[in-house]
Amino acid sequence: MPTITTDDGTSIFYKDWGPKDAPAIVFHHGWPLSADDWDNQMLFFLNEGFRVIAHDRRGHGRSDQTNTGNEMDTYAADVIALARHLDLQGAVHVGHSTGGGEVIRYVARAEPGRVAKAVLIGAVPPIMLKTEAYPLGQPIEVFDGFRAGLAANRAQLFLDVPSGPFYGFNREGAEVSEGLIRNWWRQGMMGGAKAHYDCIKAFSETDFTEDLKAVTQPVLLMHGVDDQIVPIDASARTAITLLQNGTLKEYPGLPHGMASTHADTINADLLAFIRG
Numbered sequence: 001m002p003t004i005t006t007d008d009g010t011s012i013f014y015k016d017w018g019p020k021d022a023p024a025i026v027f028h029h030g031w032p033l034s035a036d037d038w039d040n041q042m043l044f045f046l047n048e049g050f051r052v053i054a055h056d057r058r059g060h061g062r063s064d065q066t067n068t069g070n071e072m073d074t075y076a077a078d079v080i081a082l083a084r085h086l087d088l089q090g091a092v093h094v095g096h097s098t099g100g101g102e103v104i105r106y107v108a109r110a111e112p113g114r115v116a117k118a119v120l121i122g123a124v125p126p127i128m129l130k131t132e133a134y135p136l137g138q139p140i141e142v143f144d145g146f147r148a149g150l151a152a153n154r155a156q157l158f159l160d161v162p163s164g165p166f167y168g169f170n171r172e173g174a175e176v177s178e179g180l181i182r183n184w185w186r187q188g189m190m191g192g193a194k195a196h197y198d199c200i201k202a203f204s205e206t207d208f209t210e211d212l213k214a215v216t217q218p219v220l221l222m223h224g225v226d227d228q229i230v231p232i233d234a235s236a237r238t239a240i241t242l243l244q245n246g247t248l249k250e251y252p253g254l255p256h257g258m259a260s261t262h263a264d265t266i267n268a269d270l271l272a273f274i275r276g
Contacts, residue, residue, distance in 0.1 A: 001013060001062065003063075004085045006077070008074075010063070010066055010069065010078070012055055012056065012057075012064075012078055012081075012082065013055065013056045013062035013063045014082060015035050015042070015052075015053065015054050016051070016086065017042060017046050017051070018046050018050060018052055019051055021051075022049055023049075023050050023090070023091075023092070023274075024050070024052075024053060024090075024091040025052050025093075025094060025274065026054070026083075026088070026092070026094070027052070027054040027094050027099075028054075028057075028093065028094065028099030028100070028102045029056075029057065029061075029098075029099050030096045030098045030122075031097065031098040031200070031203055032187070032188040032191050032199065033060065033184065033187040033188060034061025034190060034191070035054035035061060037184075037187060040259070040260065041259065041263070041266075041267060042054060044263075045267075045271070048271060053086065053091075055082055057075060057099075057102070057199075058070065058074070058075070058078055058195065059195020059196065059198070059199065060187075060192075060196075061191060062190065065192030065195060066192065067194055070194075070195045070202060071206070072102065072105050072202050072206045073105070075102045075105070075202070076105040076106040076109055079093075080110065080111065083111070083114050084111065088114055090114075091114060091115060091116060092116055092117045093106065093107060093115060093117075093119070094118075094119040094121065095119070095120055095121065096122055096123065096259060097121075097122050097123060097124060097203070097229065097256065099123070100121060100124060101123060101125055101202075101203060101208055103119075103120060103123070104120065104123070104208050104211045104212060104215060105206075105208065105211050107211075107215050107219075108212075108214040108215050115217055116217060117217055117218045117273070117274065118215065118218075118219045118220075119220045119270060119273065120219065120220070120222070120236070120239070121222045121266070122222070122229070122230050123221070123223075123235060123236070123239070124203050124206075124208075124235060125208035125212055125235065126209050126212060126235070127204075127206065127207045128143075128203065128205075128230065128235070129204050129205050131207075133207075133209075134234065134238065136234035136238065138234070143201070143204040143205075146200050147197060150193065150196060150197055151197065154188075154189070155189065158184065158185045161184070162180060162184035162185065162257070163181050165228035165229055165255070166184065166229055166255065167180055167181075167257040167260065167261050168255030168256075168257075170228075171226070171255075177261075180257070180261070208239075213243075213244070215243065215244065219243050220247050220249065220273045221239060221240055221248045222236075222249050222258075222266065222269065223235065223237075223248070223250055223251065224251045224253070224254030224256060224258045225250050225251060226254060227256045227258075228255065236250070
């Protein structure tokens with residue numbers, strides 16, 4: 001199983017498929033999932049001739065269940081180490097939800113020449129938490145509820161989230177996929193409870209304002225208008241005003257997990273942006 005070991009001794013699992021000299025796309029998963037959440041996209045882009053890479057964030061999936069370092073600066077440092085290990089040049093980084101925060105922090109700090117473009121899908125920047133600067137955010141009680149649910153019964157929380165708001169399966173007329181729900185649960189339960197608990201603070205309270213401002217590469221924001229996890233007004237519609245070279249594409253009626261529920265649509269738009 002391919003892994004790298006970071007400076008603090010953490011083992012990070014990654015997948016690396018396709019020709020090593022092909023254009024590279026790196027996928028960054030959301031909380032509390034793993035690289036497996038990108039299987040559809042990785043197979044699609046592999047068949048389009050790309051090199052596709054995805055890692056399990058520390059504390060998640062098959063990477064070490066870390067007690068420390070479960071915050072955005074370390075997540076970004078882990079990606080810097082992975083990009084250096086794989087010697088990525090001109091890669092496109094695609095992040096969903098928490099992974100979108102990881103992407104924008106990484107791209108703002110990446111070594112020269114490593115990044116060509118970035119894509120944020122249903123992503124948390126600029127900040128999920130309601131603050132004086134960002135009054136459209138969600139109150140801290142929302143995230144305290146996630147922490148309480150995880151501590152009390154993580155297995156149940158990891159059924160409730162995908163069964164309801166994550167994929168929009170709580171909406172009238174939704175076509176519910178038991179496979180997606182069970183796969184979400186499977187991925188979540190692979191990771192460590194301490195890392196998942198810490199990551200709630202990382203994805204909700206990290207302010208990405210300066211990262212968004214610093215990035216000069218083209219950035220595509222893709223966001224479902226019916227995203228119940230990361231509401232669009234507080235995230236993508238605000239983030240686009242901070243980017244130097246950003247494009248916002250909205251998807252009416254689509255949920256937070258639209259890369260899974262509407263993969264064909266998302267894949268086509270990703271391909272057009274990457275090749276454009």
